[in-house]
Amino acid sequence: MIMIANLTNPPYATLPSDLHAALPLTEFPDAKFFELNDALRREFSLILDPSSEIAVKTLSGQLSGHSGALLAMAYAGHQFGQYAPRLGDGRAMLIGDVTDQSGLAHELHLKGSGLTPFSRGGDGKATLGAAVREYLISEAMAGLGVATSRSLAILTTGETIIRETPKPGAILARTARSHLRVGTFQYARANHDTETLRALADFAIERLDPELMDAGEDRYAQMLNRVAERQAELIAQWMSFGFIHGVMNTDNMTLSGETIDYGPCAFMDDFHPARVFSSIDYYGRYAWNKQAEIGLWNLSRLAEAILPLFANGEDDQIKAAEIALKDYPDRFKAAWTGAIGRKLGLPSGDQNAFITATLTAFMEAKVDFTRVFTALTRHAGGGDQSAVIAEFETPEQGKTWLAQWEAVTGGRDALSEDTKAAMRTVNPVRIARNHQVEAAIEAAEAGDKAPFEALLLALETPFEEDSRFEAFEAAPQPDEVVHQTFCGT
Ligand code: AMP
Ligand code: MG
Numbered sequence: 001m002i003m004i005a006n007l008t009n010p011p012y013a014t015l016p017s018d019l020h021a022a023l024p025l026t027e028f029p030d031a032k033f034f035e036l037n038d039a040l041r042r043e044f045s046l047i048l049d050p051s052s053e054i055a056v057k058t059l060s061g062q063l064s065g066h067s068g069a070l071l072a073m074a075y076a077g078h079q080f081g082q083y084a085p086r087l088g089d090g091r092a093m094l095i096g097d098v099t100d101q102s103g104l105a106h107e108l109h110l111k112g113s114g115l116t117p118f119s120r121g122g123d124g125k126a127t128l129g130a131a132v133r134e135y136l137i138s139e140a141m142a143g144l145g146v147a148t149s150r151s152l153a154i155l156t157t158g159e160t161i162i163r164e165t166p167k168p169g170a171i172l173a174r175t176a177r178s179h180l181r182v183g184t185f186q187y188a189r190a191n192h193d194t195e196t197l198r199a200l201a202d203f204a205i206e207r208l209d210p211e212l213m214d215a216g217e218d219r220y221a222q223m224l225n226r227v228a229e230r231q232a233e234l235i236a237q238w239m240s241f242g243f244i245h246g247v248m249n250t251d252n253m254t255l256s257g258e259t260i261d262y263g264p265c266a267f268m269d270d271f272h273p274a275r276v277f278s279s280i281d282y283y284g285r286y287a288w289n290k291q292a293e294i295g296l297w298n299l300s301r302l303a304e305a306i307l308p309l310f311a312n313g314e315d316d317q318i319k320a321a322e323i324a325l326k327d328y329p330d331r332f333k334a335a336w337t338g339a340i341g342r343k344l345g346l347p348s349g350d351q352n353a354f355i356t357a358t359l360t361a362f363m364e365a366k367v368d369f370t371r372v373f374t375a376l377t378r379h380a381g382g383g384d385q386s387a388v389i390a391e392f393e394t395p396e397q398g399k400t401w402l403a404q405w406e407a408v409t410g411g412r413d414a415l416s417e418d419t420k421a422a423m424r425t426v427n428p429v430r431i432a433r434n435h436q437v438e439a440a441i442e443a444a445e446a447g448d449k450a451p452f453e454a455l456l457l458a459l460e461t462p463f464e465e466d467s468r469f470e471a472f473e474a475a476p477q478p479d480e481v482v483h484q485t486f487c488g489t
Contacts, residue, residue: 004058006045007096010107013071015203016196019188021117022069023093026061030158033059034128034170034449035135040152044098044106044175048153059173060155061093061113070095072116076190077183077251078301080285085190087183087251088118091126098175105207106175108152113171125161128154128170129441132452134262135172136440140432140459141259146237147230148259149176168445176258180204182298183251185305194308201309204255220309223255224302224324230257231295232328236335240343241431242268242369244288246278246485253298264485267431269475271362271369277434279484292332299325342426343373345380345409345419354408361401365392368475373427376405380412380420428462430472434482 012020033050041048048055057063061070072089079087092111099105111134112126135151142148152173159169180203188197201220205212209226212219234257238245245252246264254260264278273289281287286294303321310317340355341348362372368391375387389398409415432455440452458469476482 003064004054005047007058007098007108010071010094010097011105011203011207012073012094012107013069015199016192018074018192018196019184019200020071020073020094021088022071023061023116025064025070026114028060028062028155028157028159028171031056031060031062031155031171032158034131034154034156034444035452036153037139037151040150040175043100044152045101046098056155058095059110059153060157060171061095061110064095072118073179073184074118074187075181075183075251076187077181077249078186078298079249079251080280083186084251086118086187088187089116090119090122091116091124094179104177106150106177107179109149109174109176109179111172111174112157112169123161125157125159125169126172127161127163127167127445128156129167129445130263131170131172132441132444133437134174136437136452136455136459137262137265137432138174138259139456140267140462141243143460143462144237144241144428144431146241146243146259147234147257149174149179176254176256176260178204178207178254178256178258179260180207180255181251181260182253182255182302182305183249185302186250189305189308197306198309201306208256217311220306221320221324224299224306224321225327227255227257227302228296228299228325228328229331230255231299232292232331233257233335234259235291235295236332236339238291239288239336240339240426241428242271242288244268244275244277244286245291246276246281246286248286248291248294248298250298250301253295255302266434266482266485268369269433269481270366271359271372272366273359273363277483277485292329292336295332296325296328299328339426342422344376344405345415345423347409351408354404357404358401361392361397361404365394365397365401367391367393370428370431371473371475373423374429374473377420377423377427380415380423382412425463429465430458430462430469432459433472433476434485435476435480436472438482 036050070093072093074088076085077087093113094109096108097105098108115124131154138148138151155171157169160166161169188200205223212222215222244266252261266277268275274287276284276287307317310320372391375391379385379388389395392398436455440455443451458472
């Protein structure tokens with residue numbers, strides 16, 4: 001059989017068939033590459049020539065890259081708090097496993113590859129705009145050092161997709177260590193016996209935390225604890241970059257601690273702790289400052305789902321789950337205060353009062369959450385303080401805050417070289433701003449790929465000063481501000 005070297009059968013296919021559905025090969029006769037992530041291609045030692053028919057067919061699901069079937073994963077999930085018993089990959093398929101340079105396995109998934117048994121009322125397709133959006137933002141996250149699914153390629157399908165208006169269709173090929181979600185376990189718990197649930201949990205442990213296989217019956221509680229630890233760190237990182245995931249449903253929260261599902265997400269421009277972007281998040285459930293709390297709510301759903309795997313007796317099981325999750329608030333707080341402390345160049349010790357005052361000042365003065373830290377980093381490195389002050393709505397607000405910062409840090413001359421260097425590694429000069437992402441999408445859909453390419457290049461090295469990319473540092477003009485982003489686009 002003709003296949004792409006190093007793309008192997010997805011191990012997920014070995015799990016009980018109740019947890020997935022086999023899919024036939026797709027038909028996309030006009031599929032072609034729009035973009036190939038060459039660095040990622042090399043990371044996985046994949047031979048993928050965009051002009052080759054095998055590459056096109058494999059990454060559009062028209063050819064199985066190995067001996068096994070293509071499959072859709074089954075999952076349930078709480079969407080905005082409402083339980084949906086059967087979600088699953090309605091427009092995605094798992095096509096194989098690839099191995100990175102350090103020997104770790106990653107799943108290769110296609111999004112927008114057509115109908116599956118989980119499509120419900122949907123068409124199983126994705127627009128080029130949605131694929132461009134996910135590609136740009138996931139690669140921006142990777143550039144920032146945030147755990148995320150990665151984008152390997154976009155293929156246009158040549159189809160016209162009906163949304164509010166006709167749109168060009170596309171398939172995004174993405175990778176992640178694992179696409180297991182909280183919702184995968186909710187589905188297994190609700191529909192299957194304990195042995196299926198155990199097989200799923202053991203699969204997760206072997207994939208993500210193999211050393212826990214030696215922990216006997218306690219391994220499930222330890223797995224929960226690890227998942228919680230990864231999420232605490234992930235969410236703190238999101239927040240430190242002003243990132244709002246936007247749709248933290250339990251079906252969009254991974255066990256691996258990778259960010260997935262770039263629908264209604266956004267990096268904030270001007271700071272407000274209660275900011276949301278999702279057009280359907282009416283109550284601010286997934287606002288910037290709610291994300292840690294929602295993370296714990298989702299983890300509690302995971303705990304409930306795997307409870308039967310814990311030690312005997314319901315009371316003991318609940319106790320074990322509580323113990324597994326009890327570290328989460330402190331871990332989040334430590335990760336968050338550590339991250340914001342590094343961004344501000346703060347000395348060690350309890351800086352909670354100053355952090356709280358800073359966020360209030362930033363909110364009141366409507367500062368841009370990226371630019372203010374960039375200006376502070378430049379000031380710490382010898383730049384003028386006026387650039388920091390200029391980020392505040394009024395000079396008085398800027399001067400007042402800067403005076404507080406100087407009181408806490410001793411001013412820039414008191415900062416160690418290590419502190420200044422650390423600021424440069426956590427304060428990006430460029431983020432994937434919504435208005436720029438939207439401009440890249442609009443151009444791509446109209447056949448002009450240049451803005452996508454330029455933005456992508458600028459986001460690969462977000463911490464490096466680079467005058468070529470200065471235009472991407474700008475906050476949106478009032479008429480450019482994007483207030484809402486949409487899921488399922
Ligand atoms: P998401 O909002 O992307 O997390 O998707 C939630 C659920 O809706 C998942 O089960 C998706 O597979 C499904 N879904 C989203 N868009 C489509 C579509 N165009 N066709 C079929 N299913 C979809
Ligand atoms: Mg999803």
